[in-house]
Amino acid sequence: MKKRVVVYLSLFLVLILSAGLAYAEGKKKGSSKRKPGDILYVCNCGDTCTCDTVMTKPGKCTCGQDLVQMHVLKIEGDETLLCTCGKGCSCKLDKDDPTKCGCGKVVKKVSIKGLYACGCSDGCMCNTVSDKPGKCRCGTQLKKV
Helix, strand or coil: CHHHHHHHHHHHHHHHHHHHHHHHHHHHHHCCCCCHHHEEEECCCCCCCCCCCEECCCCECCCCCECEEEEEEEEECCEEEEECCCCCCCCCECCCCCCEECCCCEEEEEECCCCEEECCCCCCCCCCEECCCCECCCCCEEEEC
């Protein structure tokens, strides 16, 4: 009887530890996901389209197409460079070719006039863009572009 109780308690302990490790691993993986401030939804209906719709939330382009999720690679004044890889992308700007992502896809440059962007120094890579005033992830006040 005592052996059975010890076996059940041991199995219970292993189960609890396994669940805890799985939870911790899930948190660790989730931390590498893109954050809302560095994701923009952009019109991607082709080179001939002139609507240039940019939003901080999913929606429709002024030409009627669904906006495509892209992530901010770099903010340059009133424009941002975006990765065109799509949802879930985590690559960075190619160090050797600033017109491409690290994955090789072409970078899209869009205007972010009317939105708020991180107001820290030029070397900052927070890449936070918002449709509302507030603070950047680095703690700096967002400024209207």
